[in-house]
Amino acid sequence: MEFSDRDVLDEVEIRHLLIEHVGHRCCWGSRPARTWKITSIEDCNVYVGTLETFIEERDTILKKEPYDGGKIDGRDKGPVLGVWELDLRSEFPMLFVPEKEVMVKIPHSEITEKCLDCEGRGEAPCPTCNAGQQHGFYKANQMTRCSVCHGRGLLAHQDGSDSVCGMCNGQGMLPCIACASRGLVTCQTCNGCGSLLAQSTAHVRWKTLTARKVSATTGAASVPDEVFHRAQGVQLCNIQAYQCTPAFFADSYP
Numbered sequence: 001m002e003f004s005d006r007d008v009l010d011e012v013e014i015r016h017l018l019i020e021h022v023g024h025r026c027c028w029g030s031r032p033a034r035t036w037k038i039t040s041i042e043d044c045n046v047y048v049g050t051l052e053t054f055i056e057e058r059d060t061i062l063k064k065e066p067y068d069g070g071k072i073d074g075r076d077k078g079p080v081l082g083v084w085e086l087d088l089r090s091e092f093p094m095l096f097v098p099e100k101e102v103m104v105k106i107p108h109s110e111i112t113e114k115c116l117d118c119e120g121r122g123e124a125p126c127p128t129c130n131a132g133q134q135h136g137f138y139k140a141n142q143m144t145r146c147s148v149c150h151g152r153g154l155l156a157h158q159d160g161s162d163s164v165c166g167m168c169n170g171q172g173m174l175p176c177i178a179c180a181s182r183g184l185v186t187c188q189t190c191n192g193c194g195s196l197l198a199q200s201t202a203h204v205r206w207k208t209l210t211a212r213k214v215s216a217t218t219g220a221a222s223v224p225d226e227v228f229h230r231a232q233g234v235q236l237c238n239i240q241a242y243q244c245t246p247a248f249f250a251d252s253y254p
């Protein structure tokens with residue numbers, strides 16, 4: 001490399017940079033920076049190589065929601081494309097953006113299926129009063145004993161009189177709080193529809209992976225490479241001589 005056309009620091013500038021640096025530290029003296037003799041000035045050329053790799057990842061997510069009738073975009077409307085066959089050019093970000101993510105519905109991928117949680121019934125045995133019952137088998141009108149009057153229907157008072165229990169209205173029994181003693185509750189999975197609509201969605205992510213390599217030459221060559229890479233020195237002056245344009249590989253992206 002030729003450096004004839006770039007600035008070289010002189011002694012005054014070097015002392016100025018050092019004194020400025022020392023000035024930021026409360027207990028550092030500036031005498032060495034002001035008075036010590038500078039015997040030589042060495043250039044340290046550093047080459048920084050950056051490899052940026054721009055990648056795209058795609059996968060398919062299957063989403064299910066309650067299906068209560070209505071039109072579906074199914075296989076009869078057209079072919080279902082594979083996740084890498086989808087034309088997503090309108091979603092493409094600028095090259096080398098740090099990250100972008102989109103969710104795109106895959107056309108014609110909708111399909112209806114019976115809800116397995118309720119065997120397509122839309123209702124399931126109440127887990128409170130019919131716990132552990134098979135689908136289609138349940139007992140209605142199951143009551144529990146009133147905990148306020150202990151099933152008497154009456155409340156005893158200190159003067160010997162009784163009054164009707166307000167909790168159970170004198171019945172002594174209470175209906176199931178979960179299902180009002182119907183014995184059935186609405187299926188949470190299909191929201192009572194009995195059917196589910198399954199749809200495939202493409203989850204697409206773009207990102208840039210960056211790897212950096214720093215290497216030093218000339219003056220710094222007297223310092224072993226691995227020491228130089230680990231060093232956490234303070235940079236007082238940085239003159240950038242040349243910067244290469246990024247390399248593009250035309251066949252690596254559409």
Ligand SMILES: [Zn+2]
Nearest residue numbers: 126129176179
């Ligand atoms: Zn119940």
Ligand SMILES: [Zn+2]
Nearest residue numbers: 146149165168
């Ligand atoms: Zn009661």
Ligand SMILES: [Zn+2]
Nearest residue numbers: 115118187190
């Ligand atoms: Zn269901």
